Amino acid sequence: MTLQFFGHPFSSYTQKVLIALWADGTDFAYLMVEDPANMEELKRHSPYGLFPVLIDDGRPVLESSTIIEHLHAHHRGPNDWIPDGELGRQVRFLDRFFDLYVMGNMQRPVSDIIRPEGANRDPYGVQKSRKDLLTAYDWLEANLGDGPWAAGDSFTMADCAAAPSLFYADWVEEIGPDRPRLSAYRSRLLAHPVVARAVDEGRPYRHYFPLGAPDRD
16 A cells, blocks of 8 residues: 655655655655645544654554654665664664754744734743754754764764754754854755755745745755
8 A cells, every 4th residue: 555645845844754755765645735635634643733644554653753763664765764773872862853952943933923913922932942943053063973964974864854954943043154064964965865855845835934934045
């Protein structure tokens, strides 16, 4: 049975999984939630209507990291997304770091600006998240290794998480020239063919970014 994948091209976590699917050449049906019928179907599987969601033989798999782990276990392709041993533990840690401390902190200023009219803003939370995002940048600048990718020479799940995280986070708080290692890593990610494809497929939806999408990417 063909895998079904619910997502949206502009969604960071959708892109994270698409990078893995495309890089492995996995066969799947892409059900874009831009289509209201697909969104209604998604809500049958995701209690909060969140995406991405993978359906494998009728079984829903939620959350981007879990989806990649599922693909790695049951639909293995040429890429070793989560290596064995210590390297695999490093990959899982970096995957969490990019999701929680980069993407998570990026999302608060975005979410705050799209609150419904009359809802209270959270200026303290936004300020703290922007500061915490810069702290995450500084940690990455100091701790990224000498290899081309997050965990060394191989492109792994950590890079699947890093690509959309750093892509969008830099729109909120620029990484800047004072972090040359991290800036160079972001550039390598965006030059990767499947990452570039994800960016290009999300390009028509940049008007959804409430802070304004820059022209530089």
